[in-house]
Amino acid sequence: MVCFMVKMIKIDRLKLKHCTLVCFLIVGLFGFKTACYGQMGFGLRVGGNISRASGNAFGANRMGYQLGGDLIFGLNSKMDIQVEPSYNLTRIRVNDNTASLSGGLSKGTRSLKYLNTPVYLKVNFTRKFSILGGLDLNMLLNDDAYKLNDGTPAFNSRTRIGYALGIDLGALYFRYRQFKKNNKIVDNWDAHIDQYQLGFKVRLF
DSSP: OHHHHHHHHHHHHHHHHHHHHHHHHHHHHHHHHTTTTOOEEEEEEEEEEEEEEOSTTBOSOEEEEEEEEEEEEESSSSEEEEEOOEEEEEEEEEOSTTTTSTTOOOSEEEEEEEEEEEEEEEEESSSSEEEEEEEEEEEESOTTSOBOTTSSBSBOOSOEEEEEEEEEETTEEEEEEEEEOOBOOTTOTTOEEEEEEEEEEEEOO
16 A cells, blocks of 8 residues: 555656646746736647657557647737647557567557647638737656566656647647657657647637
8 A cells, every 4th residue: 555655646746746847837927927918818729649759669640639728818909928728639650660669669559548738829811711820838747657678667757848830720630749758668769740730629718
């Protein structure tokens, strides 16, 4: 029981660091918006994604999904800061190139569950057409699900910072995300994941 509690505290600390960082970011934006345009909005989103990891350990594209919300902080009539905290299921294909190595991983599809929080600068060309770009903070939630052949975790749990680009077109949204150093597979430690998202969104206020 004690060992279980110690393990849970360790995991919770990692998640707490990420959540604390996100909370400071959002609180900072709340304070910042009072000195700017002053408009704020909230919305929901859901959609699917296609992901592929680079490096010789990985193979074909795989499909996943994401769901989350939008926090919109208006800067002026044409520009916003938009934060999109989301639960993201990223599926990637591992081939058999490293299956026989101590620091390798066996062949198969891996389902990685992320908490990701992109922060965008959003430029509104019309009421229904916007482009977005910014940083993407992400943390792996199921870091203990997959092990290398030597027994160590195959994927990194620490918060990673990548970048993301996007388009909003009415109720539709498209996003491209990339982040590196997501795994610990031999010769692939700096490999990046490319992800393309397509889904629906609704603004509640």
